[in-house]
Each structure stands twice: as structure tokens, then as C-alpha cells.
Amino acid sequence: MSENNPCLTCGACCAHFRVSFYWGECRSAGGIVPxxxxxxxxxxxAAMRGTTSKPTRCVSLMGEVGCGVRCTMYEQRSSACREFEASWEHGEHNPRCDAARAAHGLPPLTPPLQPDLSPDRAA
Ligand code: SF4
Ligand code: SF4
Known part of the structure; x- marks a missing residue:
């Protein structure tokens, strides 16, 4: 995970949605999720503990949402977590990322600035 990753100062989706996935991803069924x-x-x-009731917060989320967070089982996280992308991470808007952030009072992520490719006026 790069240091510029906006998720490192967010964590809103881990404290907003029910994080559910196919039971077969759990260790006892041959998967990797504890x-x-x-x-x-x-x-x-199955669902991550802490995400099936209100207030929602995954048991594996460490830190303060909107400040600094860490997933304590990053390498063992489910497909639901691996596939959830921050808005614009790969050039695509993710409205669910915006919704989670908004629920925690955080502004939506914005697309990276495009380089100005217009020709110079002075030749
Ligand atoms: S397992 Fe990690 S990435 Fe997935 S919801 Fe929990 S804290 Fe977030
Ligand atoms: S809500 Fe978006 S920016 Fe925040 S942790 Fe989730 S994917 Fe990353």
C-alpha cells in the first residue's frame, strides 16, 4: 500500500458497510480469513465481526476514522475488502466510497489533476 493511499487516513468503508463475503473464504473452509x-x-x-450492527466498525480496523487507520489483517482480508476501491484509485469513481466518507463527515475524493497539455503560446 503506497504512502499516498487515501485509505490510510480514512477507513470510512470499514466503519459503514456490512462487510460480507462467501463463507468459503474463511480458513476453516480452506480460505484465508480468520x-x-x-x-x-x-x-x-460470513461477515466481519462489528459490521453487522450499529454502530458499524470492523473488529480489524485500528485507529481513528478520518485520521489514521490500519487493517490488522490486511493480508488475510476477504474479497469484499480487496475489491472495494477508493474513488479514482484506478481512474474510476466509486460512489460507495463517497457514501462511506460522507457518513463520517469526510469529503469525496477527487480525481487527480490532469497535466495541462495545451500548447505554449510563446513558441
Ligand atoms: S478486514 Fe480490514 S479492510 Fe476489511 S473491513 Fe475490516 S478493517 Fe477494513
Ligand atoms: S471509504 Fe474510500 S477512501 Fe475511505 S478507506 Fe474506504 S475505499 Fe478508502
Whole structure:
């Protein structure tokens, strides 16, 4: 994760959505997500503990939302976390990122400035 990653000073999505995924991603089913950090929410789905009720906050989120945060199981996180991208991370807007940030009083991320490619007036 790069030092410029906006997620390192955010964490809003980890404290806003129910973070659910296919049960088969858990260690006991052959996956990588530690079983003790999840709860089963249906025959086929698990969710990160702390994200199934209000106030929502994943048990694996360390730090203060909007200041400095860290996922304590970054390498073992589920596909739901791996696939959730910050807005504009790869050039695409993610309205759900905006929604999570707004719920925590944070402004939406903005696209990176494009270089000015207009020709110089002075030749
Ligand atoms: S596992 Fe990590 S990345 Fe996923 S919601 Fe929890 S703190 Fe966030
Ligand atoms: S809400 Fe967006 S910026 Fe904040 S941690 Fe999640 S993906 Fe990153």
C-alpha cells in the first residue's frame, strides 16, 4: 500500500458497510480469513465481526476514522475488502466510497489533476 493511499487516513468503508463475503473464504473452509474474526450470517455467507450492527466498525480496523487507520489483517482480508476501491484509485469513481466518507463527515475524493497539455503560446 503506497504512502499516498487515501485509505490510510480514512477507513470510512470499514466503519459503514456490512462487510460480507462467501463463507468459503474463511480458513476453516480452506480460505484465508480468520474464523474468529467473522460471524456466519447465512448458510453461505460470513461477515466481519462489528459490521453487522450499529454502530458499524470492523473488529480489524485500528485507529481513528478520518485520521489514521490500519487493517490488522490486511493480508488475510476477504474479497469484499480487496475489491472495494477508493474513488479514482484506478481512474474510476466509486460512489460507495463517497457514501462511506460522507457518513463520517469526510469529503469525496477527487480525481487527480490532469497535466495541462495545451500548447505554449510563446513558441
Ligand atoms: S478486514 Fe480490514 S479492510 Fe476489511 S473491513 Fe475490516 S478493517 Fe477494513
Ligand atoms: S471509504 Fe474510500 S477512501 Fe475511505 S478507506 Fe474506504 S475505499 Fe478508502
Amino acid at each position: 474464523d474468529e474474526l467473522v460471524e456466519q450470517i447465512s448458510p453461505y455467507h
